[in-house]
Amino acid sequence: MSNSILLAPGPVQLHPEVQRILSLPMIHHRTPEFDAILKSALTGLKMIFQTNQPVFMFSATGSGGMECLLINVLDPQDKVLSIIHGKFGERWADMAEAFGAQVIRHQVPWGQAVKLEELKNLLAAHPDIKIVLAQACETSTATINPIQAMAELISKTEALFLVDGITALGAYDLPMDQWKLDGVVGGSQKAFMLPTGMTFLSFSEKAWKKIKTAKAPKFYFDIQNELAANLRGETLFSSNVPIVRALDFVLKRIGEHGLTNHFKHIARRADYIRHMAENLGLKLFSQAPSNSVTALILPSTIDGVKFRTQLESNYQTTVMGGQDSLKGKIIRIGHMGYITDEDLHETSLRLARTLNDFDYKVDLKELEKTSKKFLESKG
Ligand SMILES: Cc1ncc(COP(=O)(O)O)c(C=O)c1O
Numbered sequence: 001m002s003n004s005i006l007l008a009p010g011p012v013q014l015h016p017e018v019q020r021i022l023s024l025p026m027i028h029h030r031t032p033e034f035d036a037i038l039k040s041a042l043t044g045l046k047m048i049f050q051t052n053q054p055v056f057m058f059s060a061t062g063s064g065g066m067e068c069l070l071i072n073v074l075d076p077q078d079k080v081l082s083i084i085h086g087k088f089g090e091r092w093a094d095m096a097e098a099f100g101a102q103v104i105r106h107q108v109p110w111g112q113a114v115k116l117e118e119l120k121n122l123l124a125a126h127p128d129i130k131i132v133l134a135q136a137c138e139t140s141t142a143t144i145n146p147i148q149a150m151a152e153l154i155s156k157t158e159a160l161f162l163v164d165g166i167t168a169l170g171a172y173d174l175p176m177d178q179w180k181l182d183g184v185v186g187g188s189q190k191a192f193m194l195p196t197g198m199t200f201l202s203f204s205e206k207a208w209k210k211i212k213t214a215k216a217p218k219f220y221f222d223i224q225n226e227l228a229a230n231l232r233g234e235t236l237f238s239s240n241v242p243i244v245r246a247l248d249f250v251l252k253r254i255g256e257h258g259l260t261n262h263f264k265h266i267a268r269r270a271d272y273i274r275h276m277a278e279n280l281g282l283k284l285f286s287q288a289p290s291n292s293v294t295a296l297i298l299p300s301t302i303d304g305v306k307f308r309t310q311l312e313s314n315y316q317t318t319v320m321g322g323q324d325s326l327k328g329k330i331i332r333i334g335h336m337g338y339i340t341d342e343d344l345h346e347t348s349l350r351l352a353r354t355l356n357d358f359d360y361k362v363d364l365k366e367l368e369k370t371s372k373k374f375l376e377s378k379g
Contacts, residue, residue, distance in 0.1 A: 009293035012337025044251030062187030065199030076100030136168035
């Protein structure tokens with residue numbers, strides 16, 4: 001078997017140049033050399049967020065970024081509407097409760113997007129909602145929400161709309177200013193094509209008004225202190241030098257290719273996996289599938305946990321399984337990161353071989369032809 005392949009919805013495969021940059025000798029973060037890199041990366045992030053507002057970075061995973069967005073605009077006891085259609089929606093609701101919010105949990109069946117009519121009714125029934133939380137892409141089910149249309153409804157109220165873009169931002173269009181999103185958060189190990197460990201976020205003008213008075217407790221994530229530090233040309237606490245250096249490279253590379261082209265590459269990978277799944281006879285789990293990650297339903301005769309183990313140990317290919325009620329039933333294939341056509345082709349073949357190992361017969365020769373045809377025609 002040739003190379004190992006990592007097609008999880010984060011962490012993702014790294015570009016060879018990112019790997020090289022990560023291994024450079026350490027420099028101190030309070031130096032003119034690093035100041036220039038930080039400035040360049042903070043400016044480059046605005047292109048991904050599509051915002052004129054300042055963008056921030058913290059050494060924390062995406063969940064830290066979710067916390068930072070939330071607590072900087074939260075008063076304890078605020079009414080918070082949390083849209084939940086998977087694991088990460090649950091997490092944000094739990095977090096809001098931990099900080100004293102009164103949380104309305106709007107449960108949406110896993111695999112579905114929120115219905116706009118239901119959101120409209122909830123906003124009308126609770127005019128005192130101060131914050132709405134939702135995932136742009138719920139990674140546990142590979143399902144997107146209609147963020148632009150949701151923002152249209154929420155922006156007419158006094159509520160702030162905070163968006164978890166951890167598996168969306170940088171993978172497909174999520175223009176913060178144009179869509180009137182009040183807070184967006186991303187994670188380094190996703191479409192930013194970096195190792196895990198950093199989160200990026202930004203607030204709207206409407207959110208900044210609330211930040212000035214919001215009373216939820218905060219220290220490390222106090223955004224007003226971080227802004228003051230950024231305006232002095234530094235981060236408040238020690239900077240994550242290796243990841244920021246690599247981030248600067250990734251942002252410049254995306255800038256050179258153009259954001260739209262970058263999104264097209266990721267969309268093509270998603271199209272490819274959906275096309276191959278159809279040829280393998282595997283159905284999509286999501287009714288609103290994302291371009292950043294695809295969830296496929298495994299045949300009921302196959303134990304998904306054993307399937308993943310076989311794929312990993314015999315074919316050196318890592319994809320993710322399902323969580324909670326979906327454990328053992330689905331696999332999730334990521335489309336973010338540094339992925340070549342060869343990786344895509346090999347992944348299809350390895351999935352097919354693993355299916356064959358579980359007596360689910362796939363014609364490998366046919367599949368190989370179908371894969372090549374897609375990749376050659378849509379290169
Ligand atoms: C949509 C979404 N939100 C939040 C998180 C949590 O991010 P982290 O694991 O970086 O804290 C993830 C991680 O996969 C995610 O996909």
